Amino acid sequence: MKITVIGAGNVGATCAQAIAEKELANEVILLDIKDGLSEGKSLDMWQTAPIHLYDSRVKGYTNDYSKTAGSEVVVITSGLPRKPGMSRDDLIATNAGIVKSVTENVIAHSPDAKIIVVSNPLDVMTYVAYLTSKIDSRKVFGMAGILDTARYRAFLADALNVSPKDIQAVLMGGHGDTMVPLPRYTTVSGIPVTELIDEETLNAIIERTKKGGGELVNLMGTSAWYAPGAAAAQMVEAIVRDQKRIFPCCAWLTGEYGLSNIYLGVPVKLGKAGIEEIIELKLTDDEMNLLKQSASAVKEVMDVYDSMSKASV
Numbered sequence: 104m105k106i107t108v109i110g111a112g113n114v115g116a117t118c119a120q121a122i123a124e125k126e127l128a129n130e131v132i133l134l135d136i137k138d139g140l141s142e143g144k145s146l147d148m149w150q151t152a153p154i155h156l157y158d159s160r161v162k163g164y165t166n167d168y169s170k171t172a173g174s175e176v177v178v179i180t181s182g183l184p185r186k187p188g189m190s191r192d193d194l195i196a197t198n199a200g201i202v203k204s205v206t207e208n209v210i211a212h213s214p215d216a217k218i219i220v221v222s223n224p225l226d227v228m229t230y231v232a233y234l235t236s237k238i239d240s241r242k243v244f245g246m247a248g249i250l251d252t253a254r255y256r257a258f259l260a261d262a263l264n265v266s267p268k269d270i271q272a273v274l275m276g277g278h279g280d281t282m283v284p285l286p287r288y289t290t291v292s293g294i295p296v297t298e299l300i301d302e303e304t305l306n307a308i309i310e311r312t313k314k315g316g317g318e319l320v321n322l323m324g325t326s327a328w329y330a331p332g333a334a335a336a337q338m339v340e341a342i343v344r345d346q347k348r349i350f351p352c353c354a355w356l357t358g359e360y361g362l363s364n365i366y367l368g369v370p371v372k373l374g375k376a377g378i379e380e381i382i383e384l385k386l387t388d389d390e391m392n393l394l395k396q397s398a399s400a401v402k403e404v405m406d407v408y409d410s411m412s413k414a415s416v
Contacts, residue, residue, distance in 0.1 A: 131160070176218075244353055273285045361391075
């Protein structure tokens with residue numbers, strides 16, 4: 104089995120290393136456009152195999168998609184971070200061009216692959232990959248909810264002084280400030296979190312989660328990579344091992360939650376076929392209103408891309 108990660112930056116390299124250490128495939132292909140970057144990082148990773156005791160062979164290549172042929176899963180992390188003076192539309196235009204080109208090459212060599220998009224802006228980049236690939240939407244989805252819930256659970260573990268292993272949570276909506284955490288569906292070993300923490304502290308944690316990416320950028324001057332890379336690798340594991348895990352993922356909606364023709368974060372069952380089921384939770388009126396607000400914000404960004412696409416035709 105072969106798994107490919109496109110983009111050998113911090114997120115892509117971290118994801119590839121996690122996939123290798125979990126021994127999810129015989130070959131892990133790392134691809135980048137920068138000469139020598141994938142080759143160097145993959146060689147460095149392979150030299151950890153005798154230390155971490157894994158057999159997955161990590162191989163790096165520069166812009167040679169023929170080496171990715173027959174991949175079971177492809178993770179797309181390619182794209183540029185937003186720079187000072189760059190508008191949101193500039194970022195969309197730049198990264199959409201990158202994701203479109205990557206997806207065309209991926210599908211040309213691995214038409215049956217499941218595609219996990221990590222590139223930002225996440226929701227619209229997943230939309231770009233779906234439109235470009237022209238394959239079943241159940242095989243094209245984005246990584247956001249797993250990362251967001253991981254941050255949420257980590258913050259709760261700190262506040263409650265408990266193991267993060269015991270915390271389960273669901274977040275919905277877009278990736279960013281409009282995400283919709285659901286305290287009603289947050290538990291600690293089955294105990295509702297609202298019984299263990301006061302409302303003010305919980306709300307502060309939710310707000311911190313919404314701005315979790317920005318907090319890290321402010322601290323480091325660049326975006327995160329350990330948690331995003333690990334989150335994408337967890338999705339890969341659920342697919343190749345057919346685990347049928349319930350994860351929040353960025354999925355194409357066709358009427359679920361009263362929403363259609365939009366990529367949005369919702370709980371799904373993830374297995375060998377990709378998204379095997381979209382799970383519809385019973386939301387309160389307030390929760391549904393927040394989800395619709397988030398959907399409107401995501402749709403606005405998707406419309407920006409659609410306008411750009413029409414203008415370029």
